[in-house]
Amino acid sequence: METLTAAVLVVGNEVLSAKRADQNGPYAIRVLRERGVRLEALLTLPDRLELIAEAVARERARVDWLFTAGGVGPTHDDVTLAAVAHALGRPLVRHERLVANIRRWHARHGGEPPEAALRMADVPEGTRLAGDPGFPVMAVENVVMLPGPPEFFRLQLDAFAAELASPPFRAASLFLALGEDHFAAALDGVARAHPDVDIGSYPRFDEADHRVEVTFEAKDAARVEVALRAFVAALPEGAVVRRHGP
């Protein structure tokens, strides 16, 4: 089954410098997961044009969709649109529909937009506008440029993600009474025999009723089941505390 893939690039000095907790990355993880989209990378980088351009060029080549978060406002630290333009080898051009939106917004608040506000309409040539015409999502090639304020990021990601259709992930977990050391070789064998199933092993070191959760995941529930059963067959009796899903 075809699986859509994505990466998310949070442009955020404020996150790296501990001024703000990142809300957009965790939100994107959840939404993309619900849409059956495999997230391949989540990067938080400073507001520096050359770093962002380099990451955009690199990451977008590996995935179906690259989402950027932040850096689309009118101030000097808003460099995402210019960085994406640079990464794609496209000029920045003033988008007339965005200009009209900005003028309308300022007119409602009783004035003309200053030049700084109009800079928000300078986007990579070929940028498409999707969703709400008054607050459109901006996309160019496979790069979707989302705003940083979390309430706006959510609105726009939700709007864009609603159009992405990828089959849901099917996942199951085994909760084990054994430490990882004691089943690592068996699990390695199962992972090699089932390369189409993502298998993860997550130990815990507290007073829970299990020592490790082993997760099995694919788009096809039957394959998950086959891999899980192969692993159970290799475990000593009593090793499985319980199972969950799919």
Added chain:
Amino acid sequence: METLTAAVLVVGNEVLSAKRADQNGPYAIRVLRERGVRLEALLTLPDRLELIAEAVARERARVDWLFTAGGVGPTHDDVTLAAVAHALGRPLVRHERLVANIRRWHARHGGEPPEAALRMADVPEGTRLAGDPGFPVMAVENVVMLPGPPEFFRLQLDAFAAELASPPFRAASLFLALGEDHFAAALDGVARAHPDVDIGSYPRFDEADHRVEVTFEAKDAARVEVALRAFVAALPEGAVVRRHGP
């Protein structure tokens, strides 16, 4: 003033696939900030050797210290040590002190370690062990390889970071009644005139008493003050709701 820099690479299928919220990245942000270390990137990548090796090689070249989180256990999805070895062009070698630790741990729990457990002692050649001899921090060149379980990540990061001494950041904020459009040009001028001060502009769209927080930050409080005052001088009367710091 010299500023130490760092990057953090979270190795985490479980984070990208929404199985676990990342606790290590946010913790590292806070600890590095408190130590005066500038965090240049926070990356979350899947448990894939070639992706991690590429990121390690790239990111460690830009910073003083690269911290990895996770992927150091005994199972098939633990590929960080091999990826770091690959990135540095070093072979994996079995470290005798780590072997002794693993043997001691298993002896306390009444047994011999299986071969899978000993794989945790296969580290990039030249790996140094720091801190608690029974649970040492592993570092090679400028790459520090930390465990993924949050309780262990914190212990080891705290131990390592205690040795990092960089002057503290000095930050101040202005809370403004104006929207960004109306001061973007003035702030751009101040940012250009004070390239040694990091200036950020963070709008909000709720019912707070201000519309934007503008932050000024450097290692030298006097420079922060000069840049902040230059900006205040360019603002219309009544624009500043209040100021905070340094």
